[in-house]
Amino acid sequence: MLPLCMLVDENVQMLDEKSAPGFPGAHEAERTHATQHCALWVYTGTATVRSPGGVVEFGSGECLVVPAGVPYEITVHVGSLVIPVLIPEWAVTDLSAPVVIAVDASWNAWILHHFAAWVSPMRSPGYTGDELLAELDRRDDQPEAPVCPTSSLAGGIARHLWRFPADPRLLRDLASAVGISVQSLRRAFLKETGMTPGAWRTAMRLHAAREYLLAGYPVSWAADRVGFASSHGFIRAFSDRFGQTPACWAQGHNAVGDGERASEERRTTRFADALTGGTSTARTAPPIPASVAARRTYRDTHVVLWMYRGTARVSVDDRHIELSDGDAVWMPAGHSHEVMVDDGAVALPMAFPADLLDVRGDDVVVTRVPSTWQAFMLHNVVSSVTLLRPEGYDPTEVLEVFGGLVQRRRDIEDAALMMPVTPAARLIAQKTLDDLAGRTTTPQWAEDVGVSSRTVNRWFREETGRGYGRWRRIARVRRAMELLDQGVAPSATARRVGYTHLSAFSRDFREEVGMSPREFVRRPPR
Template sequence: MLPLSEPDAIGLAPVRASATEPSTARSPLLFWVLTGSGRVRVGSTVHEIPAGESLWIPAGARYAMETDSDSVAFPILLPPSNGVSAGPATVTRLRVPPGWEDRLIHEFVHNLGYLRGDAAHPSSLFEMIARADDGATSLPRLPQSREAFEIAHALLRTPGTDDTEGQFAKRAGISIRTLQRYFVEETGLTFTRWRLRARIAASLEYLKQDREIGWIANEVGFETGSGFTRAFRAQMGESPSDYRRRALSAPTDRSVDTDNDQALVRMLAEPRQPGETAPPIPANATWPRVNGAHVAVWVYRGQARVDVADRSWELRTGEAMILPAGVLNTVTVPTGSLLLPLGFRSSNGSTVSADALETVQFSPDDELALLHTFVAAYTPLRPRGHDSATAFDIIATGPLAQSVSNGSAADSIATRLAATISARPADPRTLDEWAQEFGTDAARLRREFRIETGTTYPQWRSLSRMTQARTQLQLGVAPGTVSRNLGYAHLPAFSRAFRTAHGISPQRFQAQSVERALWLRSVPRAAEPSARVLHTH
């Protein structure tokens, strides 16, 4: 293991400003700033996003993103839900509560497509974050536009009013649709949800005054005490009676004042209580695979098990290593852990023995630079001239670096066979026929192939074809064409093999993945020796 601690010593570049070209969102996108600051231009409007906030960009919006120096942001591209975009139809700001950072990085990782299982759908991710922010016990964020602000202030003064949304809009001189848009864009909540939040916030003062539940319900706009209790419990996670009991037993030196303006001041000063906690990061794994490029991976949180050929590594936080091209590998990540790909380099026909692999230890001081490198390697949000192999070259050291940089194929017949099949996956020849082609003994080739790739020739060929199938499907190639490219007798045979390996049909996999591939297509790729030896994780 090679200990690394100082960013300058290991060659990590400073975190530079990044940007994307203008693009149209075909699927919803969540732009989240982890540290620093960023901006998103949607149409003619520029949204300034500080650390800890995110911007929801609906499908169909025209946008461009950028970040400042020393800033790390994650553009989380989300798959359509059952083929239909979900979530808000308008641009919406969301506060990301503390403690949600790792969960959002998990969603970003999952939507890159190299892990098994389904990532969150657009609506579910939006709702998860909105519910977490929605758990605040103080007043919801006030809108900024004049008309919406006046409506919000009126609701705070008289939360029990039964005036309708239409009546508020008419008095403000705007349409109901405009009123709805103002609230969603400026507060992250619909008008109805904002009003409910304001009513619950107003009820807290009355509960601290030991008012009767039925009286409070009527005062803040609920028809019945039971309806108020249900809404309060859904918002606060406890009944009004339990909240009142805790509030009255807590020491306080504040005098009771029923004046609404004074109550508003106190409510604005209320500390926010924790909202809904982030769901735990689930255990996950890659499909068994044969990569077309060498890939660098790094454990950002927790631990991970990496199997390459017949060797295994248990990586801990901060450790990184290379997954070599052309060799069977799998990665298993337990609950609460995150393993991130940092970059890649073309194999150019070279081979890397599992015995040459080493782990590299990064320090906590390296985290932000590595996260920035990770985002820049796999999304269009990157600095000008970014090299996706930068972090890779830091990890590939010593004999491993020599193997990776070697542009010529190794002398091993097994390696030459693997490179040939990767470039010509439809070639139907058996291993015995290949042995005759290479002028060697079939038993010897079978033995060498098993040693160098970690699996038998039939299994390796199947895994290699499935790895390439995922890539071609992600790039939008029709399943029938993929079937022919990979040498299957007909589409049903390919579909059966794909479903056996992945648990879903090629068509469903493609529907979930093609937009992500269009996103990734704009990222500079390491050159491959063949168009069919495609980089996938």
């Protein structure tokens, strides 16, 4: 089977022939961050922010920091790009009005790394937070971390509180912010977690505090960071839940390195220190550490990962792909994937709800994005994961970098390739479509489902009009037509759809289509 990374060079040529698309400006209506400062960094172009203190215009290489609690609205001018980065209120003190700070270009990659860490599930490779805590819980027979609610609204509030445990807002204010009543929030938490929202919040804060304690932070400091008004109240609540004081618990487990909360703490502190110095020009950006997104499966979301800088490795199911500067990979919903980003690298994600796209194929697609498209890609990353997006923004426009390869997928329900209806036969058909380069034979499929080869062929013949072998050949040829339409060479297409020899592919293609692959490529447009 052709390695997926070999798709890259074929798609580079397709993009280099075109200029990078432009992008419009954006406007975000007035909003306020209650417990976080918002650093609005201009990557390119200009922007205007209006706040009670007046109007501020700032441009490329500048960062406007809006204090927590200050309402503001921002206009990003046409062709400009602003990266919003949230900073906890505790990280920058004595900030009462928006301030513009010069940011040296040497910080660009690091700020994007910081931004990516806030909008993606990337973690440091030695992550010792939840995983180690879970192991300690099992060993010590202590309470596990509270279960996150499953409904969208309650789950959204829970995820926010887990990320920002010190958020001081009352539960009724959090519920109001997402348009539900506090009674509805209470019912959802009780049903989905067995705990009231208040009890869940306290349990979550205590578990979050243990990550800081594991990293060696003082008890009083940890209590403050997770939202307890006093050390005394924290110690009492911790002792009630875990059977010992925080100091005794920390002494028994010692400092074991950095959990994700501790890593985030230092990352935020470094950024805040650079900003509060008045300018980052005199400060050296810290090194960008490696990171890992543990294997997970998004059932209803497709993901695009784009390498702004450096190298990474992506595994989708049992397929492994090496990525480098400018590569972008499409990872379809329903397939498990893991991402390992190397030191100094920045990987930026974009997510697409499965119901947003008429895409039914399961192919992993890799392309190379030219450096001239960098601002366009960043514009799409920001627009897809923040509210700072143009009016009427089409999130699918970024898929243009794949040369149409993602949108034009095979439609397995098409009448030209009917699907069998017998469950076992349909399973065979779906697995075949998922891996057209596979070598599983009819007898092997028959053994897998516990029937004879004759039965498998009978299912396919009676329900699709073709035996299994002919059905798979048509599926391969149909997919090959799509790949050839995308500019993939006939030899590469043959390997991708399961042919070892180009001659066999050409023979089957001619029998099904009436022309050779090369003739198909050269045919006049319809």
